[in-house]
Amino acid sequence: MAEESGPGMKVLLLDKQTTSIISMVYSQSEILQKEVYLFERLDVPGSIEPMKHLKCIVFVRPTKDNVGLLCNEIRNPRYGMYYIYFSNIISKSDIKTIAECDEIEVVREVAEFYGDYLSVSPHLFSLNINGCYQGTQWNPVHLQRSVQGIVSVLLSLKKCPFIRYQSGSDMAKRLADKIREVVTKEEVLFDFRHSEVPPMLLILDRRFDPITPLLTQWTYQAMVHELLTISNNRVNMSHVPGVSKELSEVVLSSEHDEFYAENLYNNYGEIGQTTKELINEFQKKAKSHQKVESIQDMKQFVESYPHFKKMSGTVSKHLMIIGELSNLVGKRNLLEVSEVEQEIACQDQHSHHLHRVRALIGNQKIRNEEAARLVMLYALKYRRHSSHDISGLVDGLRKRGAPESLYTMVKSICNFAFQEDTSSSANLVNQEAMVKITKRFFKDLKGVENVYTQHVPALKEVIEDLIRGRLKENVYPFLGNPPSGRRVQDIFVFIIGGITYEESLCVHLLNKSTIHGGARIVAGGTTVHNTESFIDEVSRAMSRGAARSYN
Template sequence: MSVVQAVKNYVNKMISESEPGYKIMLMDKETTSFVSLVLGMSEVMRQEVYMFERLDQTSSGENMSYLKCLVYVRPTQDNIRALCHELQKPRYGAYYIYFSNVVSKSDVKLLAEADEHEVVREVQELYADYQALSPHLFSLNMPIHSHGMKWGSGCLQRTVQGLAGVLFSLQLLPTIRYQNNSEMARSLAENIRQTIVTEGSLYTNVDTEGNSLLLILDRRDDPVTPLLHQWTYEAMVHELLGVNNGRVNLAHVPGVSDDLKEVVMSPTQDDFYARSMYLNYGEIGQTIKDLMEDYQKKLSKQQKVESINDMKHFVESYPQFKKMSGTVSKHVTVVGELSRLVGTLGLLGISECQQELVCGSDHSANLQRIYQLVTDVKVREADAVALVMLYALRHEGHPNNDVRGLIIALRKRNVGDDYLKLLSSLMDYGGARARQSDLFGTQAPQDVSAIKKRLFKGLKGVDNVYTQHKPLVLDTISEVAKGRLREGAYPYCGNPAPTASKPQNVVLFIIGGVTYEESAAIHQFNTNNPGMRVILGGSTVHNSTSFLASMEAAMDGLPRKTLRI
C-alpha cells in the first residue's frame, strides 16, 4: 500500500495505453507536481514523451499534428474551458484525456461538443489527485484551508476530492472515524462517506470491508509539533531551507554553483536521500562522510585509464559515475548549509529548551531559560516568539504563568505586532479549550495503564535531549493498533464494520497539515508493526513558518478571546 506506487501506476497507464509514437504531456500546475514528485522527467521521456506543456500557459503555436497529446489535468472549470479552447483549434493529431478525479457528465458533454475535428481518442478518470511525497505520506498542497472553525471557500470540496482519490487509488473501502470536537472533521467524514456511496462502482478490487480505517484529525489538537525544531534530515531541510514540490532553493547559499541553485530532494528520485531522510543530524554527517569516501575511491579507479578495456569500462560507467558526482555535490552543499545555520542561529540550545519545555514539568527552570533566550539578541525573532508560544501552550493553566512578562520582553527587543497577534491567535486556535486530547499528559489519568505511563516515562532515560518529544499522532495510532481508540473522542461516521476495531490498513488525515516529524514517526511505526500499514496525509506539509501563516489566515478577522495583549 504505497501512494507513490499508486500515482506511478496511473502515469505509466496513461503513457502505455496511447498509440506508439512520440507524445507530449499537457498538464496543469497541480498535476505537474503530482507527476514530478514520483517520476523524473527523464524517466518519463524514455517512454516516448517528447515534451511537457502547461495547459494554463499554452498559446496558439505551430501545428504538430504528427504528435499525440496526453492530457492529465484536474477536473476544474478553468481546465474544462481551456481544454474546450484547445480542442476547437487542435495543435496535435490525437488527444488522450485523463482527469485526476471524477468528472461530471455535463463537462464531458462540453468537451464532446468542442471536439469538432474528432481528435479525442480517449477520456478517462484516474484518481491520482494528490501529491505522493513518500510511500506512506501524501499532501493536498493546501496551505490555507479554513477560516475560524469552518472550511474556507472551496476547500472542503478539494479535500473531499483529494482524500477520496487516495482511497480509490489504493482501493480502500474504510470505516470512517473523526475527531469529535472538530466540526470540520465531522463534515469531511460525512462528505467522504457520501462520495464513497455515490462512486462505489469505482471499487474493482477492494480490500475486505472492515480491514481499513480512515481517521480524520484536526491540527488544532496538536499545535506544538509544527513549532518545534526537528532533527531528521528531511525535517531539517524543510524547516531551514524549505521544500516546494520536492525542490529546494539554494540560491542564497554563499558560493553555490549555478547547477546547485535549485536541487531535487525527493526520495523517489534520489536513492541516497531515500536512505538518509529519517537519520538524525548526528548520523547524517557520518553518512555524508561515507558517501564522499566511496565517491573518492571510485574516482581514483576511473582515473586509471591505461587500456582499451579501461576506456570501455569508463564509458559504460560514466552515466552512473556522473550521477554519483551530482549526488555528492548536492548533499554536501545541503548538509553544509544546514550545519552553518544550526551554528549561526544557535539552534541546538533553542531546541534543547523547546524539548525540555514541552516534555518536562519544571515551570520555574523553563521560564528562566526562556527569558535568557528571548532577551538574547543573537536568537532570531521567530525562534524567540516560538519559545513564548510553546510556553503559553505548555503552562496555560499554571498559577505562576508569566506570558505577559515574556510579551514585555519581546516588545523590548522590538518584535513586530504581527508576531504578538499570532501569539494571541494561537491560544484560540490550539489552546486547552480548543483541544480534546491531553497533549501534555497533565490531566488526571483514568486507569492504571495511564498512571504507569506517566510514572515511568521519565525513568527510561533520554537518548537524545533534542528528540524527546513524540507527536500526538503516534499516541493516537498506537491506540488504534490496540483497538482502544475511544469512541467518545473519535466517533464512527455511519455504522462501523464488525472487524473495524483493529484495522490492517489505516489512512490518517490531518486537517490543517502534517509535519515531517509526524511522517518519521509513522514510518517508524510501520517498520515496527508489519501487520498494520498506515498512510499519513494532510492539507499540506508544514514547517514552523507555513504553520504560523496558515494559523494567521484561519484566525484573521476573528475576535481574540483567550489572551489580551
C-alpha cells in the same frame, strides 16, 4: 497513460497542479523514455504551430476552467489525436460538453486516472493547501479540494473505509460527511472486494497537537524543510553565497536520489558521518578506475563516466545542503533553543522552564523568531498553570524589539489550540494528551542527539490506540455504524491544517514495526508544515475567524 496511447511521439499536456503531481514521482528522463518529448501547460498559451504527428496525452484536474480550456483545444486541435485523463471523478455533463466540441473526432479516449494528490513518500501525501481555516470553519474552496484529494487517494488504492473523526472539530465532522456523500453517490466506483478487516479513515484537526509543528527538527528531511523549505521536492539554494547555477535549485527525491532515500530519517549527528562515507566511496571508486593527478583529469573522468557524474552531483548537492544546515544551526543557536523546546514539550518543570525561556529572550544571539516560538510553546504548555507569566514573556519579546506580528502570535496560537466549536461541548485540545510528560528516547540514537529528539508526536499514540482497538469513541466517533470487529489493518489518517515530517517519520516507524500485526498506514494533510508555514496558517485562521465574528 503513456502505454494506453501506444507507440509514437507524444506530448504531455498538464495543468499547474498535475505538473506538480507528476514531477513528484517521475524525473524528466523517465518520462522521455516513454516517448514523451514535449511538455505543455493547458492553462498557459503554448505553440500556435500545429504538430499533427504528435499524440497528446492530457492529464488535468476535472475543474470547470480546465474543461473550458480543453474544449478550446479540441475545437482547434494542434495535435493528431488526444488521450484525455482526468485526475479525479468528472461529471457526465462535462464529458458531454467535451464530446460536443470534438467535431473532427480527435479524441481517442477519455478516462479517470485517480492521482489528485502529491505523493511525497510511499506513506505520505499532501494537497499543497495553505489557509484552510476560517476561524473554526472551513474555507469552502479548500473543503472541496480536500474532499477530492482524499477520495482520489482512496480510489487509487482501491479502499472504501469506515470513517472516524475528531469530536469537537466541526471541520473534521464536515469533511467526514462530505467524503461519505461522495462514496455513497459513487458507490459503483467504490465497489471493491471487501477485505476481512475493513479499512479505516481517521480525520484529525491540527489543533489536536499544535506543539509538534513548533519544534526544531533534527532528522535530515525534516531539518531541510524546517531551515530551507522543501517545495514539491525542490529546495531553493540561490541564497547561499557562491552557489553555482546548477545548484541554485536542487531536487530532493527519495525515488531518484539513493543517498537521500537512505538518510532522510537519520539525525543530524549521523548525517555528517554518512556524507563523509559518501565522499570516501566516490574517491575510492574514482581511483580504482583511473589515476587522477589534476583537477582537469578529474573533470574529464567525471564527464566520461555517467555513473560518476551522477555520484559527483549527489556529493556536491548534499555537501552544500549539509554545509548550509550547519551554518544555520550555528548562526541561530538552535542547539540551545531546541534543548529548551524539548524540555518544555516533554517535562513538567514550570519554574525551571520559565527561567530558561526568560534567559533566552534576553539573549541577543537568539533570533526573534526562535524567542517567540519558545514563548508560544511555554504558553501552550502552561496557560492553565497558577503561576504562569505569559504576559511577562510577551513583554520581554516587545522589549527586545520583536515585531508585533510575532509577539501577538502567542495569543493567536493559544486561541487557535484551545478554541471550541459551538457544535460540540468537548474540549478540542486535551492538554494532558497534547503535552504528555515523557522521557522516551529513540533507542537507536546515540550521544547527545537524543536530547533534541525525545519528543514523540501525539499522532503516534492516536494511531497505536486505533490499531489496538482502544481509541475512545466519544473522542473519535464513527460516522455511521461502527464495524463489528475492532481490529484494523489499512489505516488512512488525514490532518486538516497540515502534517509534519516528524509525524511522517512516526508513521514510517509504525509501518516498519512488527508489533502492530502488519498494519499499513498512509498519512496525509492539507500541506506539509514547517514552523514558518504553520505559524502563517494559524495567523490566517485567527484573522479570518475575527473577521467572521465581527460581521
